Amino acid sequence: xxxxxxxxxxxxxxxxxxxxxxxxxxxxxxxxxxxxxxxxxxxxxxxxxxxxxxxxxxxxxxxxxxxxxxxxxxxxxxxxxxxxxxxxxxxxxxxxxxxxxxxxxxxxxxxxxxxxxxxxxxxxxxxxxxxxxxxxxxxxxxxxxxxxxxxxxxxxxxxxxxxxxxxxxxxxxxxx
Numbered sequence: 001x002x003x004x005x006x007x008x009x010x011x012x013x014x015x016x017x018x019x020x021x022x023x024x025x026x027x028x029x030x031x032x033x034x035x036x037x038x039x040x041x042x043x044x045x046x047x048x049x050x051x052x053x054x055x056x057x058x059x060x061x062x063x064x065x066x067x068x069x070x071x072x073x074x075x076x077x078x079x080x081x082x083x084x085x086x087x088x089x090x091x092x093x094x095x096x097x098x099x100x101x102x103x104x105x106x107x108x109x110x111x112x113x114x115x116x117x118x119x120x121x122x123x124x125x126x127x128x129x130x131x132x133x134x135x136x137x138x139x140x141x142x143x144x145x146x147x148x149x150x151x152x153x154x155x156x157x158x159x160x161x162x163x164x165x166x167x168x169x170x171x172x173x174x175x176x
Contacts, residue, residue: 031053031175032053033052033053033054033055033056033057034052034053034056034057035056035057035058035059036048036049036052036056036057036058036059037059037061038058038059038060038061038071039060039061039062039063040060040061040062040063040064040069040070040071040107040113040132040168041063041064042064042065042066042067042166043067043132043163043166043167043168044167044168045071045130045132045168045170046063048130048170048172049172050171050172050173051172051173051174051175052122052172052173052174052175053174053175053176054122054123054124054125054174054175054176055121055122055123056121056122056174057119057120057121057122058071058073058103058105058120058121058122059105059112059113059120060105060106060107060112060113060120061107061111061112061113062107062108062109062110062111062112062113063110064109064110065109065110066109067109067134067136067137067140067163068106068107068108068109068134068138068140068143068144069106069107069132069134069163069168070104070105070106070107070113070116070132070133070134071103071104071105071113071130071132072101072103072104072130072131072132072133073101073102073103073104073118073122073128073129073130073172074097074098074100074101074102074128074129074130074131075100075101075102075124075126075127075128076097076100076126076127076128076129077100078126080127083171084129084130084169084170084171085169087129088129088131088164088165088169094129094131094164097129101117101118102117102118102122102123102124102128103115103117103118103119103120103121103122104116104117104118105120106134106144106147108140108141108144109140116147122172122174124174125174125175125176126173126174127171127172127173127174128171128172128173128174129169129170129171130169130170130171130172131162131163131164131168131169132162132163132164132168132169133154133162133163133164134159134162134163135157135158135159135160135161135162135163136159136160136161136162136163136165136166137159137160138157138158138159138160139157142157143155143157143159
C-alpha cells in the first residue's frame with residue numbers, strides 16, 4: 001500500500017515542485033528592473049504592466065495616426081486609496097498631485113517619445129497614476145513649440161479636453 005500511495009503522490013509532488021520553481025523564477029524576473037515598452041493609441045496605453053520593479057524604465061511610442069500623446073507618471077501618496085478612475089474624475093485632486101510627477105514622455109504621432117521630465121525611470125516604490133493630459137485635437141507642432149517656450153509648465157494652446165477624459169489613464173505599482 002505504501003508503494004501505491006507513493007506513486008500517486010509522486011506526480012503531485014513533481015507538479016508542486018515545478019510550480020514552486022516557476023513562481024520563484026517569475027518572482028526573480030519581476031524583481032529586476034526592466035525596460036517597459038508602452039504604445040500610446042487613441043485613447044489608451046498598451047503594454048503597460050500592472051507592476052514593475054523599482055528602477056524600471058518606461059519608453060513610449062505613439063502609434064496614433066494624428067494625436068500627440070504623452071505619458072505622465074505621478075507617484076501617488078502612500079495613503080491614497082482611490083482608484084485611478086476616481087482620481088481622474090476629480091480634476092482639482094488630479095492637479096494637486098502634479099508636484100509628484102516623476103517622469104513625462106511626449107511623442108508626436110508615429111514617433112518615439114522623448115523625456116520632458118525625468119528620463120522614464122520609475123525609482124520610488126509605490127502606486128503611480130499614468131495619464132495623458134494632452135488636449136484632444138491639438139496641433140502637435142503647435143503644442144510642442146508652445147511647450148518649448150512654457151518654461152516647464154503646461155503650454156496654453158487651444159484644444160479639447162485632455163486625453164485622460166477619454167480614458168487614457170492607467171495605474172502601475174512599482175515594488176522595491
